[in-house]
Amino acid sequence: MTGTADRIEYTQMAALVAARPDDPSRKALSAALHGINTAERTMREKIAALRAALDDAEAYLDAIRLHADSTRIQHAATDLDRASTARDLHRATAAALLTEAELHQLTTTPAAQ
16 A cells, blocks of 8 residues: 555645635635545555455456455445445636645646655
């Protein structure tokens, strides 16, 4: 599993939120940025669960065990899809409230900066 640190660090989040001109915008952006981090954290957890389920399925290729692993894989994939959708909704909200440069900061990975 890759890094577990939030994509949007607290100091960056605080600066972006404080730069908004009014309280409703600050609250909406704060919720969106927290939502992005929460959704990405969930996505990382579900990816790890998928990896574990696939590893188990490979290790136990008998029919009964494979059926149980298939169910685990389906549930983890569904949860991953939900988290991805939530992240996309939060990103859309953030995009509506941020400038182009601020949005670019959020979409650039730390290694690429």
